[in-house]
Amino acid sequence: MDIALTQQQPVSIAPTKARLWTGRILGGLAALFLLVDGLVKFTTVEGVVEAHARLGIPMHLAPVIGALELACLALYLVPRTSLLGALAFTGFLGGAVAIHVRSETPFWFPLVIAAMLWGSLALRDARVIALLRGK
Template identity: 40%
Template structure:
């Protein structure tokens, strides 16, 4: 099935996809932006997760998250951004699993974000619907 053959999505589904994607974008902008300045609360929160209390490490993670989010927000590069954000969240899942954080509240939080991220993209992007045809 080509993109041109993909069944059009209703305007309600399209707007639901935009809202879901917007929530992810806003969350990731906050997540990335708070890591840019050398905030003690950010660096000290990283220590129990096994990361060094280093503002440069926090800044690097913030930049990576913001770049991936920008790619996700732009329609032309949204699939690449979704892939990069999925990898970023995979790192967060691995970090939380490694230190034994609670499964449903902490460890799987990245999975929840990933479901919202890809669900929003699926509803708003015909390329993704053509790639993953959930219904015929």
């Protein structure tokens, strides 16, 4: 009995211009929000202090959270590491959802941002769709 082994060649599907630009805009909006959110954590703006108090997060941890957020964003914005950045943000935003659920405040916004990040990446990078399909 002869068994022929074949190696599958990876299929490179380039996104259309519309998908590429939709992904860039969607990711840009999410990145802009995350940039501002990460930077503001290094300040003592009244809104930040109130939000941290409402969520039960000590203010001395705000810069640490901001630094983590900006590190995830840096990974996401570099095309070569964007998948790693999206994975890091999944954990980061999952923690944000947990904090909001624990403090009984609306938790939908971190979910929307995560969906925007992954949706943007899927529109721009065919490897994400291939990963989701298990190929």
